[in-house]
Amino acid sequence: MLKAFADLSTPLVADACVRHDVPLRVAPAGVGAVVHGHRLAGRALPVRHYGSVDVFLEVFGRAGPGDVLVIDNGGRTDEACVGDLAVLEARAAGVSGLAVWGLHRDTPELAEIGLPVFSYGGYPPGPVRLDEREPEALDTARFGAHLVSADDLVFGDEDGVLFVAAEHAEEVLATAHRIRETEREQARKIVAGETLRRQTAFDDYLARRTADPEYTFRRHLRRIGGAIEE
Structure with a gap:
C-alpha cells in the first residue's frame, strides 16, 4: 500500500x-x-x-x-x-x-x-x-x-x-493518480508562462456564468477536464 x-x-x-x-x-x-x-x-x-x-x-x-x-x-x-x-x-x-x-x-x-x-x-x-x-x-x-x-x-x-x-x-487511488498527472501538467504550463486562467478558459467561464448564474466553476472544470478544486 x-x-x-x-x-x-x-x-x-x-x-x-x-x-x-x-x-x-x-x-x-x-x-x-x-x-x-x-x-x-x-x-x-x-x-x-x-x-x-x-x-x-x-x-x-x-x-x-x-x-x-x-x-x-x-x-x-x-x-x-x-x-x-x-x-x-x-x-x-x-x-x-x-x-x-x-x-x-x-x-x-x-x-x-x-x-x-x-x-x-x-x-x-x-x-x-x-x-x-x-x-x-x-x-x-x-x-x-x-x-x-x-x-x-x-x-x-x-x-x-x-x-x-x-x-x-x-x-480512489486510480483517480488520485489521474488528478496528479493533470495538476502536474497544469503546474508545468504555469511555469512555462501559460497562466492557470488561460488553461482553465477563465474568461469563457465568466461569460457562461453571466448567462447562467448556476454555472459553477467546478462544473466548468469538469467540462474542460481541469482538476483543481476537486
Whole structure:
C-alpha cells in the first residue's frame, strides 16, 4: 500500500474521495509526523487506550504486515499514550506506522527508531489513570469525528492523515493518480508562462456564468477536464 501511495499525497486522495462521493474522513488538524517527511499507508489496526500499555501488546497479536496502528486516546492533551517501547514493539509486530489521536513522548528515541508516528505532538508525562475498558477496544478506534476499523486504510503525509474504506481504495487511488498527472501538467504550463486562467478558459467561464448564474466553476472544470478544486 505504501508503494501505491508513493507518488500521491493526502490532498490528492482527498480530492479523489470527493470526486467519487466517498466519505471524506480526515484526522483533526494538527496531527502530524514526529519526523519530517515520514509517510503512512496501510490497513488500519485500531485500538483504544485506557491508561495502560497492555491493550497495545494485546492488539499486536492481530497485526498483519504493513498494518498502521490507529490509537484512540480521545484526543487528550494531558498525557502521552505512546513512547519508545510501544513503538519498538509495534515494529517487531510488523506494524508500518502509528496514527495517534493524542500525544506521544520519547521524541528523540522515536526519531532514532524510524517507524512513522503521527500525533498531536510530544508531551513528557504518561498516563496516571486507568479507565474501564470498552468492548470495542480492539475492534474500532475513534479519531476525531470518525470511527476507524480494520476495513479502513490509513494514509498520512506532511498535510495530515485520512482514512478511506478499503472497498473504495482502488478507484480512489486510480483517480488520485489521474488528478496528479493533470495538476502536474497544469503546474508545468504555469511555469512555462501559460497562466492557470488561460488553461482553465477563465474568461469563457465568466461569460457562461453571466448567462447562467448556476454555472459553477467546478462544473466548468469538469467540462474542460481541469482538476483543481476537486
